[in-house]
Structures are given as C-alpha cells and as structure tokens.
Amino acid sequence: MMSVITPDSNNKSQYTLPIWYHPIYTNGIHPKARFPRDRYTKLLDRLTTTELGTKFDIMEPKEASRSELTMAHDPYYVDNFLNQTLTEKEVKRIGLTPWTPEIIPRTLLLVGGAISALERVVNHGGIAGNMAGGTHHAHFDFGSGYCIFNDLAVCSMIAIKKYGISKIAILDFDVHQGDGTATILQNVPEVLTISIHCKQNFPFRKSISDYDLELPPKAEDAAYLKMVRKALELTTEFEPELILFQAGVDGLTTDSLGKLNVSREGMKLRNDLVFDYVIRDSIPTVVFMGGGYSEPIGHTIDAFCDLFVSASQANETILANAD
Numbered sequence: 001m002m003s004v005i006t007p008d009s010n011n012k013s014q015y016t017l018p019i020w021y022h023p024i025y026t027n028g029i030h031p032k033a034r035f036p037r038d039r040y041t042k043l044l045d046r047l048t049t050t051e052l053g054t055k056f057d058i059m060e061p062k063e064a065s066r067s068e069l070t071m072a073h074d075p076y077y078v079d080n081f082l083n084q085t086l087t088e089k090e091v092k093r094i095g096l097t098p099w100t101p102e103i104i105p106r107t108l109l110l111v112g113g114a115i116s117a118l119e120r121v122v123n124h125g126g127i128a129g130n131m132a133g134g135t136h137h138a139h140f141d142f143g144s145g146y147c148i149f150n151d152l153a154v155c156s157m158i159a160i161k162k163y164g165i166s167k168i169a170i171l172d173f174d175v176h177q178g179d180g181t182a183t184i185l186q187n188v189p190e191v192l193t194i195s196i197h198c199k200q201n202f203p204f205r206k207s208i209s210d211y212d213l214e215l216p217p218k219a220e221d222a223a224y225l226k227m228v229r230k231a232l233e234l235t236t237e238f239e240p241e242l243i244l245f246q247a248g249v250d251g252l253t254t255d256s257l258g259k260l261n262v263s264r265e266g267m268k269l270r271n272d273l274v275f276d277y278v279i280r281d282s283i284p285t286v287v288f289m290g291g292g293y294s295e296p297i298g299h300t301i302d303a304f305c306d307l308f309v310s311a312s313q314a315n316e317t318i319l320a321n322a323d
C-alpha cells in the first residue's frame, strides 16, 4: 500500500499510539483514599509534553455496558455494584475507600477504555493502551485489591464472543498475582494466563493460572527478566492472535507494595522483550497499566512513561511494516 504523508499542524507521527484516558480515572477516587490517585494526571502531563506529545493520541473512553461486564462477572455482583448495594465488607475488600458516587462512572469508563483499545487493535492491528486498569484482582463475583471489575477477563470474553478470536495470551507481569483473572478464565481454553509475581506478596491465597512464574522477594533484574523470557517462550508456543499485557511496574525497588527490587532499566528491558516479540509476530496487543505505588510516585510515573514510549515505538514499527 502506498502511503501519503500529509503535513500535520501538530507534527504528529504518522503512527501515533492510541491511549484511552479520562480525568475521572483520578477524580473518581476520593482524595482521602489510600491510593496514589494522582498517578493518572501526572502521567498524562508527562505524555503530553511537546517532546512526547506527538507520539500519542489521547482518546476518550465510553462506559462499559452491563452486558459487557456480565460476560465475565456474576450479574448479581454487577447489579449490586451499579445499585450501590454491595455490603460494607465487600467494599472494604476492594479498597479505594471512602467511595463517592463517582466511583461508578469511573469504573465503567475505566473498563470502557480497555474495551475501546481492544476494538482498535482487533480492527486495525498494532498496539493500543488504556491509561489505567489491569484490574486483575477482581473475581467473578467479588472485587479485591483496588479492583472492581476485571478488564482483562472482560476483554478476553469480548474478544472470543464478539470477534471470534480463539487464542488470547494474558501476560501479567505485575508484582502481584493475577488471581481474579486466573479464576475467571480457568475453564476458558481460548485464553492462556501467565503471571509473573512475587511469591510472598498479596494475594496471600494464590489462584492457579495456566503458568505461575513465582519469584522470591528481592529477586532483582536478572531473575525477573529470566522469567519474562520464559513467559515469552510459553507464549510463542501458544501462538496467540491477541495479547493482553498487564504491565504493572510495582516490581520496582522503590515500590511500597513491591518487594522484587527491579530497576527502572530492568523494567525497560522487560517492556522491550515483550514488544520485540509483539513486533516479530505482529500480534495485536492491548497494554493495561497495572500497579505502581512508588514513594515518591515519580519513580512509578517514570516507569509508566517508559512503558508507553516503548509501546509507541513498537506500534510504529508494526504499522509501518504492514503498509
């Protein structure tokens, strides 16, 4: 295909990386909640500087529908959340408290962002991201660990039922196990679930993923990257048509919930390993942010910025190769 390069007033790259984002990702969380809610606005500021802004298209999500959520969740749980009739105990298990009514549109827009990113890569190939989510601790009929609905599981079910995709790999490289994803998708043969995580960390009762690649505390870069290579070997054997990448950066040394002692450079190498594979086999890929709780939060923002910059470069390579 012949491409025509037209001058653009924004000097945008020909192949920008679409990232879904909404201010409610931050504003929908109460300022007093024990969660670094500013990470979304801070990351947006970084990705929209004159230096980086040409690489990304910031897209506005629409709300996920009830019928999309119930593809991966118990309708009673979905309705109790939407009607604000969850018990105090159920809300406490999720966290992000105190909740405001904004938690409902926030949650629906957050899952909606992931669904739109999925739709983009299924229809146009390449990579797309959601600047939130990776809510892997949400189970079929309850939420936990800051996660209300499981965007990875919802996207998997939509990919199967709506788009007829039969091989999906979920690469969950967050420091915590993707326990909700593992249980929801346990009997879904179309989905391969791989979780690299710290063995001695939340959730303390682990689920069973297709592959759980566990690391001891203070594993550091070499051991972490060895697991990443192992995960990519397993993924290559599976030959996925779609990758959902939970790219949590809470394995960083500076993370308050982490324990893996991975450096910023180590995280970058992790991203490069994933994206080199995605480029090589030209696999449509959705990037989910996942965890990141460094103190100060700047280290988390640096690592997420690296992630989206690498994703944009990889996306450009894939789409240029396809033209």
Ligand SMILES: [Zn+2]
Pocket: 174, 175, 176, 248, 250, 290, 291, 292
């Ligand atoms: Zn995490």
